Amino acid sequence: MRRIYPAARQAGVRLDASWRMAVTDAGAVAGPADLSPALDWIPAPVPGTAAEALRLAGRYRAEAPSPLHDKDIWYLTEVRCEAPGDAVLVLDGLATIAEVYWNGALVLRSDSMFRAHEVAVEAGTENTLAICFRALYPRLDAKGPRARWRPQLALHQGLRLVRTTLLGHMPGWCPEVHAVGPWRPVHLIENKEYYLEVERFSAILAEDGSGRLEIVLKDSGFPPETRLKCAGSSAVFGKDPDGRRVAHLTIPDVAPWWPHTHGTPTLHEVTIEAAGTVVSLGRTGFRRIEVDRGSDGRGFGLRVNGVGVFCRGAVWTSADIVRLPGDRDAYRPWLALAAEAGMNMLRIGGTMAYESPAFFELCDDLGILVWQDFQFANYDYPVADEAFAASVREEARQLLERTQANPSLAVLCGGSEIYQQGAMLGLPESRWKGPLTEDLLPSVCAELRPDVSYVPNAPCDGAMPFSPNEGVAHYYGVGAYRRPLEDARRAEVRFAAECLAFANVPQQATLDAHLAAMPGHDPRWKQRVPRDRGVGWDFEDVRDHYVRLLHGVEPAELRYGDPARYLDFGRAAGCAVMEACFAEWRRAASTCRGALVWTFQDLLPGAGWGVVDATGEPKPVWYALKRAFRPVQVSLTDEGTNGLSVHVLNETASDRPVVLTLACLRDGSVPVVSGRREMMLAARSNAEIAATDLFGAFFDTTYAYRFGPPAHDVTVARLLDPDTGAVLAEAFHFLPGCEAGRLPPALDATVDRDLDGAWTLTLKTDRLARSVHVFDPAFRPADDWFHLAPGADKRVRLVRRAGADLEAVPQGEIAAINGAGVLRYKAG
Template sequence: MQASPLAPRALDAGWQCVSTPAGACETPDMLDAYTDWLDAPVPGTVASAHRAACVKDDALAQAYALSDHWYRVTLHATGKRRLRFNGLATIAEVWIDGRKLLESDSMFLAHDLDIEMAGETTLHICFRSIAPALAAKRGRARWRPKLAQPATLRNVRTTLLGHMPGWCPAIQPAGPWRAVEIIGESQASIDRVEMASSVDGSDGLLDVTVRFYHAQAPDDMRLECGNASTSLHWRDAHTLTGRVRVTHARLWWPHTHGEPVRYPVTITRSSHEDISLGDVSFRTIEVDRGPDGAGFQLVVNGVPVFARGACWTSADIVALDAPREKLNAIFNACRRAGLNIIRVSGTTLYESDTFYELADEHGIMVWQDFAFANFDYPTDDAFQRSVQLEAQQFLARTRRFASLAVLCGGSEVHQQAAMLGLPFDAYQQPLFTEQLPSIIAAMRPDVPYVVNSPSAAPGDRLSMPFGTRGGNTHYYGVGAYQRPFDDARRAQVCFASECLAFANVPDDVALRATPNASRPHEPRWKIAVPRDAGAAWDFDDVREHYLRSLYGVDVARLRYEDPERYLTLSRAVVADVMGAVFSEWRRKGSTCTGGIVWNLLDLRPGAGWGVIDVFGVPKSALHGLARVLQPVQALITDEGLDGLDVHLVNETAHETRARVELTCLRDGAVKVAGGSCEIILQAHSIHRINSSSLIGAFFDTAYAYRFGPRAHDTTHVRLTNADTGELLSEAFHLPDMSVSERRDVGLSVSLDKDDNGWALNVSATHFARWVHVADHHYYAELDWFHLAPDSTRRIPLVPRNGKVDHAPEGDVFAINGTRGASYR
């Protein structure tokens, strides 16, 4: 629909805003005393207007929601028009030529306003302080969470972003955060389009409803979807409907399991140009609960899918929106890393149509929480009506998107109540058990519903909602609770809709962009380090626990004696932890069917939860995930006295004849044991091969028997296509993960350029552990990887900030190397 000139037009130019004390101006006429109006981006927030006026980021962390803010713009038109306000944060009034015509008390609702225009019209939007709404009595809550402050935020339909101390910057949202649009400028203007797809046997069905703003003269119109076509019918003078059947439709898949096929949809007209309605897809998604009803596995088009991804926060916490180019880069990074799901948490907000369009395009599933988290929500009629409309509007807007894979009542509501000691019946809310499920059943029956994240299996009244062995859980055993790696197996995780939170250190270029906070000994470093409210520890402490337990590092001493080494090892250890846990969860015989890391994006510069930093550059954690999450993947698990198991994953729809080769190395270069075999990797399969069967004799690959000194320090597995020799995947295992031993690993690097841009060719004579690239003007598309001896990897370079105004110049390092290699 965006391609059609008949679509609603965004009113995105000419806006100004001004802030006033709460209640200072009751009407627009009282604004004459204020002269400090700012040019304001719309959609946007007061904070984004200040940012555009060059206010520094630190100064944007303000309680904007507790003041009043006025926006104004002048419109020029004649005749009947409809103004559409797609999101107003949060208590808002709309004034037309000095008359108040609309009030809103939810940032999640869209509003239409029909007006008769006669030349110049002045539009004001006032965003009132939410303080009175916070102070209003609305029933007594059964529990008070610490996550967001104040506790009465439960009464206000606004995002918790900006209200969560220790989690994110205190940039409270206020302003027209979603587009303001005008409809009716043409006689054929389209008011709205609804498209819903379904699968019928091998065919795809598409139902379309197009509503025109003005009454239309009857015209012959046809609906085309791919190569299928059908006549459309006029329900009335404004409404056009039709259904088209696409025979033998190609289905939409997560990119890890197939192609995310999309079909263009067009309305053809005999007397006018065609109207493009965008793209749709066909797919089925179900949840397999297993024979005992306690399981949780996403099944797409009849195929079980191991879902892996990260939780979404916001690509721009200041504006609460981001341009398509920025979102596209993020989805590209997810796809390269092998992620196939993003969870939009209930602590955040509902994302834009562009977000879902890109998810469809890239084959990334979306687990969407409704915007509820932690609280015991009101039950009065006004609140229920608001929630009803909120859910209906969201589902109508996103009905066309195949990527919407799970709908969830909210985040940690059941968990919060249970952890505070309430019994099962005390934390059940009709909002989650009755109201939302009924709306979904009517509007998106093709999307599974989960009552909460986390939650026990349906009907399970005895298990804790955060129990690991059924339903979906938030697993932080390895991570926040500092459990050893074997806890990832012992916990018997079914599905982790949150997991593995660390204070992930970005690269040195990102750190240097943060004044006075680029090193952990500097006081401002801790501002960016997340913590749970009331906890005596933060997520630096979590990361440092694994530095001590896995790497054998005296953390405090390393931090003050060699801060550069401390930062390097901090980056490496989270990649090791991420890789170890997901190798465990993806292995043959695992109980786990998916894991979603907390979080995808940082919300400010520094060592945040994100696996992508605030500048859009992937961190070591994402590269560590990419090493174990590809559709065709070799994985290694340590089975103790049984040695090492090699797991060969083929998630694609194609059978592959492969060759697997295992090599044990001493001193990172000398082969002391090994073996290989050929194997047919069936489509959608996992195979397990023990190291002993590959070697053909006893060899202590896990160094579990300890009959004398270790005979090797590295195990390397190569998976190749047996017909072409193409490398499909690699995996490495170190029986001792300490970092005390370093040697010259013979790193070398050359720089070249082709039609795709600059790239590095990196080689090593010995096993190189966690190879990484440092370049002020570029970052490595493939970074933080292991390099086998006498092998070469080609590393594409990506210009930072999209600017190609410098030639690459930097260094390549390995954490077990005594020297790096330079290029320029």
């Protein structure tokens, strides 16, 4: 749907107050005239869902959801207008089979959750608006075109015939919370002549560094001298042969928009001025995105403004599975955490739902690229049906029209695992590669967002569409398939649109507050652990495999005898796997150009896939990713008989002087061999250095030659600021099996305030402390579950938690997984 902007005055009314909702049996009420005042009416937020209204009334819990798709749900409100006359009712999203009644007359039937509607109505001064959401289950039983395959993803095969979210229909993935209701805003527009409609909004960065802005308006009767203004430049609107108003504006040397890891996400205000009236079209950014297929033409990566960008982040699920919000306040804390973790891309997968313009605007602000799947996943969709195809085409057009101004939109994808599903069932390519993703969707994308790269499906390309060594992959070699960590390199991943799924354990405070259940023993615990349908394992089994591999302990025995320590080892293993895989993928010689972790946030508190739990608290693996995603970074990889390699990266636009140090420690404390080098990290550089080059002599850093017992157990690499000595980045390499006899570390902690008044926790140790955890009820640490080595202080900024007492001072506990107890601290 085209964006409509208020001009001379605000003439639209957002209908978000005084709604009532009632639940009835399916088909029990034919129309609004049959609604009884005796029905159990409850207040209902709009935009919102029936589940949210019921939750606010104390009648619904996401932890034990009641089905809603077997019922009809009625929404009702009274609308007062300034004066009688023609008006337009705008409904931005109705989930899913909806009938809209204006003053008792049926004015709209909608069968797509993903389409907005404009309906002309005759408004009186007092009006009644009723919306009935008919039961979805009977619709799912309707017969449709025969499917060529039947996936196990969701409960009902009829979902392929209905345009609705798969959230709530995927057991093992998410709670069965059904999306029903006016989940996007409802407006009434009176006096539409006071509005202008933007039909096209294009902002690109040309190769010469200039910004090219094109705006096409539906002719609104504005005078001839109507001007477009942006970034200090302006142009006069002309008319095209179709009578539309068109302006082309070139802005020399415009400040470009960058992902925040590579530069500043600069945005520019766009305005239209005519006869003393100024209309803001919001902000936009100028950037250029190109697909990089690599030297062999088989890869996939993005170049932004001519610079190769390693895309890292996660797959977005929902800000709230119950209410499916679309406002800035709902998105802001989640997206702020993504940016803080160094994520420069989020993917909205085909199993989720389209997010609102506010999501993209915040991503614009924060410098986060968005990979947007169209909402298709796994099924064989009936695109040969003309009505279905027409609805999908309009769905795609509306998504792209409302995001035309957003520079954050970087990739458009035909959906998730359609190709993979057909290919894994043994069907030939001609059966699973079809016009939906090869013709219909790319044609709409080429028309409305030619500046955005298009991918037919995720995954795609390769000998099989799911082969990770070509094109776009869903990589679970390390993860679900329990491959050794070396597989992250051996698989030659080019771009992982999703990867590394684990049942990530939340912080203990979240479990204490929201899930008082014993891990592994309590059905309530297992209910929150994700699993694929039809398999005899879950993703906790996957995590336990890597606990066993990395720490040499038996998870089942540990869980039986010491559940708290079992969870800590699970947290530590998840961190180690994440950091190790991204160290492989970000090195200079890697074939990988991006990887997005499955998933960003949980939908319920528990050991879900998310790296942030459902309460908004970062999990331990979030901190690991924050370390792995640093734009200025050091990492270590085990190259066997070639020894350790040190990788130093600088993705920023400026050269960076650093000091690189490397030390091999025995018993986690005594340096056996060490090296140091002053370096200038060139802008946009990625280099590999052999550890022996820093030592100046041979040393068996990987214990590959095994000449006698190992002389060390851990290697520590640091990048230091040459002026202050501050640690910019650290990396650790542990020799397998060398931690058993290590003495516990003696930790020391002090709390002080920096020059800006922020609290900082300073830690030091006499020997290596593994997986150090900081817990403070009033403050969240900027880093957590990190390794701490002697030789340099660790300064951790403490961020006051939302809702914490403003007078509270830091006081909490510090523990290490190889420690002998808990260290308590308190600000003096």
